[in-house]
Amino acid sequence: MKKNKKSFYFKDYNEKDFVNKNINLSIVKVSSNRITFLSFIFFSIIFIFSIKIIYLSLSPETFLINSELKGDFSKHRRNIVDRNGSVLATNVILYDVGVRPQLLNNKDKKNLLIKLGLLFPQLDREKIKKRLKKDAFFPIGKKLTPKEKDQFWLMGNKAFVFDPKPARIYPQKNLFSHVLGQTDDINEGISGVEKFFDKDLRDVKKKNKPLRLTLDSNIQHLIRKELINAEENFHNIGSAAILMDIDNGKILSLVSLPDYDLNKRISINSNIYTNKITHGVYELGSVFKTFVVAAGLEHKVIKPDTVFKNLENSITCDKYTISEHDKLPPDLTVEQILVRSSNIGSIRIGQKVGIENYKSFLNSLKILQRIKFDLHEVGDPMPFNWGKCKLATTSFGHGITTTPLQVARAYAILANGGFEVHPSILNNNLKLNKKKIISSETSETINRMLRKVVSLEEGTANFADISGYEVGGKTGSSVKYKNKKKLNTFVSLFPSSKPRYVLLVMLDEPKSAPNYVCDMKPTEKYPNGYKYKGETRNTSGWNTVVVAGKIIEKIGPILAINNLQASKNF
Amino acid sequence: MSDKKKLSMQIGMMSVNSLNTMQPNYKTIENNNNWTNTIMNDPPKHNRKKYLLMIILFLCGLILVSTVKNKTRNIQKEINKLQTNLNSIQFNLDQAILDNEVITSPENISFLAKEYLNTELKFYQRSQIKKLNNEDKNLTKVSGLNPISTNNKNVKKTPKIMASTITKQIEVKKNEIKKLKKLYSQPKTIPAEVKKKITKKIDHAKNELKTLYKSPKEKKTLDKVARWSAVQVVKLFLGIPVVPGR
Numbered sequence: 001m002k003k004n005k006k007s008f009y010f011k012d013y014n015e016k017d018f019v020n021k022n023i024n025l026s027i028v029k030v031s032s033n034r035i036t037f038l039s040f041i042f043f044s045i046i047f048i049f050s051i052k053i054i055y056l057s058l059s060p061e062t063f064l065i066n067s068e069l070k071g072d073f074s075k076h077r078r079n080i081v082d083r084n085g086s087v088l089a090t091n092v093i094l095y096d097v098g099v100r101p102q103l104l105n106n107k108d109k110k111n112l113l114i115k116l117g118l119l120f121p122q123l124d125r126e127k128i129k130k131r132l133k134k135d136a137f138f139p140i141g142k143k144l145t146p147k148e149k150d151q152f153w154l155m156g157n158k159a160f161v162f163d164p165k166p167a168r169i170y171p172q173k174n175l176f177s178h179v180l181g182q183t184d185d186i187n188e189g190i191s192g193v194e195k196f197f198d199k200d201l202r203d204v205k206k207k208n209k210p211l212r213l214t215l216d217s218n219i220q221h222l223i224r225k226e227l228i229n230a231e232e233n234f235h236n237i238g239s240a241a242i243l244m245d246i247d248n249g250k251i252l253s254l255v256s257l258p259d260y261d262l263n264k265r266i267s268i269n270s271n272i273y274t275n276k277i278t279h280g281v282y283e284l285g286s287v288f289k290t291f292v293v294a295a296g297l298e299h300k301v302i303k304p305d306t307v308f309k310n311l312e313n314s315i316t317c318d319k320y321t322i323s324e325h326d327k328l329p330p331d332l333t334v335e336q337i338l339v340r341s342s343n344i345g346s347i348r349i350g351q352k353v354g355i356e357n358y359k360s361f362l363n364s365l366k367i368l369q370r371i372k373f374d375l376h377e378v379g380d381p382m383p384f385n386w387g388k389c390k391l392a393t394t395s396f397g398h399g400i401t402t403t404p405l406q407v408a409r410a411y412a413i414l415a416n417g418g419f420e421v422h423p424s425i426l427n428n429n430l431k432l433n434k435k436k437i438i439s440s441e442t443s444e445t446i447n448r449m450l451r452k453v454v455s456l457e458e459g460t461a462n463f464a465d466i467s468g469y470e471v472g473g474k475t476g477s478s479v480k481y482k483n484k485k486k487l488n489t490f491v492s493l494f495p496s497s498k499p500r501y502v503l504l505v506m507l508d509e510p511k512s513a514p515n516y517v518c519d520m521k522p523t524e525k526y527p528n529g530y531k532y533k534g535e536t537r538n539t540s541g542w543n544t545v546v547v548a549g550k551i552i553e554k555i556g557p558i559l560a561i562n563n564l565q566a567s568k569n570f
Numbered sequence: 571m572s573d574k575k576k577l578s579m580q581i582g583m584m585s586v587n588s589l590n591t592m593q594p595n596y597k598t599i600e601n602n603n604n605w606t607n608t609i610m611n612d613p614p615k616h617n618r619k620k621y622l623l624m625i626i627l628f629l630c631g632l633i634l635v636s637t638v639k640n641k642t643r644n645i646q647k648e649i650n651k652l653q654t655n656l657n658s659i660q661f662n663l664d665q666a667i668l669d670n671e672v673i674t675s676p677e678n679i680s681f682l683a684k685e686y687l688n689t690e691l692k693f694y695q696r697s698q699i700k701k702l703n704n705e706d707k708n709l710t711k712v713s714g715l716n717p718i719s720t721n722n723k724n725v726k727k728t729p730k731i732m733a734s735t736i737t738k739q740i741e742v743k744k745n746e747i748k749k750l751k752k753l754y755s756q757p758k759t760i761p762a763e764v765k766k767k768i769t770k771k772i773d774h775a776k777n778e779l780k781t782l783y784k785s786p787k788e789k790k791t792l793d794k795v796a797r798w799s800a801v802q803v804v805k806l807f808l809g810i811p812v813v814p815g816r
Contacts, residue, residue, distance in 0.1 A: 035624045042631030049638045056645065087671045090664070171671040221676030 076166050076187055078201045079210035080180065083252070083427055086217045087210075088176055089194070094167040095149040097141040101132045103159045115155050116140075142185075143167055143265075168194070170262040175220055177259040178275040179213075179375070179425060193425070196375050212427040214250035219243060222554045224255045230507060230547045231257065233516045238508035240276035241551065242404060246412035246493070246502050249421035252559075254278075274377075276506065277404045281379040284489045284506075285478035285540070286460075287407055288397030289346045290446060293338050294414055295353045295361035297442045302349060304335045304445055311344045317389040322347065322396075325477075325539070339452050341460045341475060343396040350395025355386050358394070364437050365410040367402050374425045379403045397476055404489070408504045411474075411491050415450075415499040418443045450474060451496035460541040461490060463518065463532070464549040469556050470495035473503075473548070475540035485509040488540035490548045494556075501559065505548040512538040518546050740782055743775050750775070 080089040104112065109132045117125050123140070131138045141148070143165070152160055168183045170176070181192020189195035197211060227239040243253040256276040260268060274280050296302035309331045314323035328342050337345030350358060362368050370380045381402040384390060393399035405423060412421045418438035450472035453459040460475045473492030480487055489506045493499040516534035535542060672678065750772050 032621070032624065035628055039624070039627055039631055042628075042635050045635050046631070046638055049635075049642050053638075053642060053645065056649065086675075087667065090668060090671075092664075092668070169668070171668060172675055173677070175675075175677065218676050221680065225680070 076202065077168065077183070078203070078207055080193060080201075081210040081212050082215045082217045082220075083213065084216060084218075085210075085212075087171055088213065088215075088217070089168055089170050089180055091166050092169045093164045094143040094145065095141075096139060096163040096165055097144060097149070097152050098137055098139045098161045098163065099128075099132070100137050100159045100161060101135045104132070104157075108157070108159070112155075112157055112159065115157075119151055119155070137161070172217060173261045173263060174259045175217065175224060176215065177262050178256045178277075178377075179215065179254050180262060181375075182262060182265070191377070192375060197426075213425050214245075214252060214427045215254065215425060216252045216558070219555050219558055220253045220255060222558075223253050223551050224257070224259075226547055226551045226554070227255055227257050227505075229550075230510075230543065234507060234510035234513050234543045236507040236510040236543075238272055238276060239547075240280070240404060240504075240506045240508075242277045242408050242502075242504045243555070244408050244412055244421075244423060244502050246416040246421065246499055247419075249409065249412065249423045250427070251423055251425050252501075253555075254425070256280075275375070276508070277408075277504075278373060278375055279377040279379045279403070281381055281401045281403055282487055282489075282506075283398060283401050283478045283481075284404070284407055284487070285397040285476035286341050286343075286346075287411075287474050287476035287489055287491050288394065288400060289338055289341060290414065290450065290474045290491075291362060291365065291367070291410065292346050292350045292353060292358060292395045293334060293449070294438065294442055294446050295358050296334070296349050297445055298361060298438050299353060299357045301352045301357075302334050304333065304449065306334045308332055308334070308337065308345055308348045311342065311348065313344070315344060315347065315392075317392050320389070320393075322392065335449050335452065336458075338449050338474070339456055339459045341453075346396040347392045350391050355388075355391050358391065359386060362394075365406075365413060367406055367410055368400075371403075371406055371409070371423070373405065373423055378405075381406070398478065404504050404506055407489075407491060408502050411493060411504075412502045413437055414443055414446045415493045415502065416443065447472060447493065447496055447499060450493060454492075460539075461492075461545045461548075463520070463542070463545040464490070464492055464552065466549050466553045466556070469552055470497055471549070471552055472496035472499070473545075475545060477540045480509070483509075486538055488538075488544045490540050490544035492548050492552065494552060503548060503551065505544045505551065507544050507547070510538060510543045512536045513543070736782060740779065743779050743782075747772060747775050747779075 077089075077091055079087055079091070081087055099112075101109065113125060113129060113132070116123055116128060120141075128140065140160075141152070144152070149162060153162070166187055168187065170180060179192055181194040181196075182190055183194050184190050189198035189201065193211075193213070194201065200206070201211060223241045223243065227241060230236065230239055238257055240256045241253065242251060242255075244251050254275075254277050256274070258272060260266065260273060276282075293302070297304075311328070311330050311332060313327065314321055316322070322343055324343055325341070328340055328345075329336075332340065332342055332345050334345075334349065336342070337349065353361075359368075368381050368383075370378060372378075381400075384399065390399055409421060409423050413419065417440045418436050419434040420437050451470065452472075453474055454461045454465050454471050461471075461473050464471045464473060471492050471494045473490055476489040476491070478487050478489075479485070487506065487508055488510055489504065492503045492505075494501055494503070513534045514536050518532040518534070520530045520532055750768055753768055
């Protein structure tokens with residue numbers, strides 16, 4: 001029956017063909033959808049790969065940075081360079097070496113001990129022997145140089161495990177030890193620039209751009225060398241110097257001796273290694289006389305030719321006696337007081353200026369407060385109570401403490417026309433709004449007076465009168481409270497007609513040097529030069545001034561100051 | 571058994587969806603008045619083209635994807651290789667920079683300067699420097715006669731050995747002139763007879779230099795001829811045949 005029905009359909013209506021065709025069409029329709037779907041997938045894949053190719057070809061920098069992050073770990077910290085681009089701090093790969101004793105038998109262990117003893121006699125053999133017995137991994141050497149690592153590797157012992165680690169290296173060794181500071185084992189800054197700019201130095205975005213400082217390696221070296229020579233001549237226990245651009249406060253050199261090799265990790269506990277320029281707080285003596293004179297001029301209570309008559313050779317305040325260092329004439333002008341560094345004269349000026357005026361003037365120069373600087377190691381001046389006697393002593397720089405950095409900054413303000421400067425070691429081109437602190441007239445007068453301190457025969461700083469550089473400055477000698485030893489300072493400005501740099505030189509506990517012969521170069525006054533045999537005095541006018549003169553003579557050509565003598569003769 | 575079920579048995583493996591699509595057709599079969607219009611024609615030709623295009627696209631896609639993937643992989647490999655090289659070069663560069671920094675550090679340079687340079691410099695007056703400049707000028711004038719110039723065509727033409735002997739001779743003459751000049755630079759100390767001799771020597775040397783400079787080959791051949799004739803004269807006196815073998 002079924003068959004008949006079927007035959008009926010197929011025979012009469014050709015239903016089979018009809019149905020099959022319909023079925024085929026449906027299958028084709030389904031296949032077509034599948035093909036479309038597959039094509040979509042294919043094109044999507046092609047599209048994705050095309051995008052990747054385009055991305056790779058168009059953004060090579062991004063790609064490089066990403067791949068560097070994967071493999072190259074030597075640049076976890078940015079390099080530090082000086083103003084000329086010389087590298088001051090960079091990264092290298094050093095190796096930590098450990099031993100896996102479980103891989104060695106007793107014979108191997110004995111051999112290893114013998115080899116280690118021969119190649120590395122500094123290693124503690126007994127300690128290693130004990131640890132080898134325990135059969136647990138232990139470190140044997142840290143931060144090995146590639147050469148040392150090779151020595152271990154060439155021993156061919158399977159028990160050695162090398163672990164490469166990025167480490168900081170300082171090619172200039174001692175030169176910038178107080179400025180750069182150090183990093184710890186995990187490469188984080190622990191002192192100096194390394195600590196202050198730690199976040200910036202580890203900034204991945206800037207990793208290929210070095211941190212540029214304002215310091216100059218060549219100048220730093222020359223100054224350091226002269227300070228070391230000074231130690232040989234004057235047997236001082238320490239010394240320091242700072243060279244600063246007076247217009248923008250950029251520090252070109254910051255030396256503090258004794259220093260240390262940054263590549264050798266040693267524990268330094270002695271105070272003698274303090275950064276004397278930024279961290280050391282000292283009573284700097286007569287360099288403060290310039291401030292009292294400037295305060296007087298600024299408040300218009302004195303003029304350069306104002307005469308102070310009948311100046312005593314010594315006065316008593318409270319229980320303290322204040323006297324002159326030399327016998328001076330009883331009548332002195334303001335200029336002569338500064339040139340001849342009269343203590344009593346300075347007290348008289350201070351008394352005329354008054355406590356409030358002098359205090360506000362010193363505050364405007366930020367002498368009495370901690371200043372902002374690009375290092376954490378900044379000293380706090382010691383606070384004190386003002387009074388009549390305090391005014392008298394602070395007028396000539398006693399009983400008042402500050403850091404040499406602050407004194408250099410104050411002198412820069414006095415010399416640059418009275419504009420505020422922010423001392424900095426970071427070489428950025430930020431333009432700061434210059435705030436006027438003192439008048440241009442006061443600044444010009446001070447510059448003229450300071451020049452006379454050096455150029456006049458009765459001035460206290462003749463030895464720094466380097467021909468052609470118009471050096472001006474002020475000497476300062478003080479006595480330390482704890483051991484009654486000297487601390488001599490000389491702050492110089494050059495060239496005086498239009499000052500550009502301030503140089504502060506400080507010698508800590510210098511001794512008199514009667515046998516030292518100072519070989520002076522030819523000057524206008526002495527065209528053939530002269531030799532000056534040392535003297536028994538131990539004042540700033542003798543030792544720090546000589547050192548500062550030598551420094552200026554050497555760094556002058558590098559600073560490209562128009563040497564007036566040279567331009568006159570040639 | 572319903573008609574719908576019968577039909578499903580006929581088509582055997584057809585899916586339910588396909589069956590659903592069949593339903594309207596079945597209905598049309600039921601409707602006897604319309605059945606003639608329900609018979610489907612052959613699929614149109616453009617549909618075949620469509621399927622062909624699909625297949626081509628599919629194959630193209632297949633090939634393209636694999637090609638692109640391979641290319642991308644190769645590029646990636648190449649980039650990785652270059653990156654490794656770059657890292658290695660960068661490492662070497664860093665090492666070289668570090669070496670350079672250590673070698674050229676002011677401390678090292680001053681140490682080397684102390685070891686190898688004469689740092690005890692002397693002061694000179696401006697007048698002294700002027701004098702030195704004048705002497706330089708004179709020296710440059712004399713050295714202007716230097717025949718070793720490569721532009722001299724005569725020298726170029728002469729054989730290499732000859733040229734070297736000529737240059738040697740010129741050097742000797744130059745030294746002679748220098749010595750004579752040195753002697754002559756202190757005229758007060760030299761007696762008159764010696765002076766004359768020296769001037770003659772200078773002139774002679776200068777002339778020789780000039781001839782050498784102008785025609786070095788000729789000079790050399792002249793010398794050779796002179797030497798040969800002298801030898802011939804000696805041979806004649808001694809009774810040796812002048813041209814042996816002829």
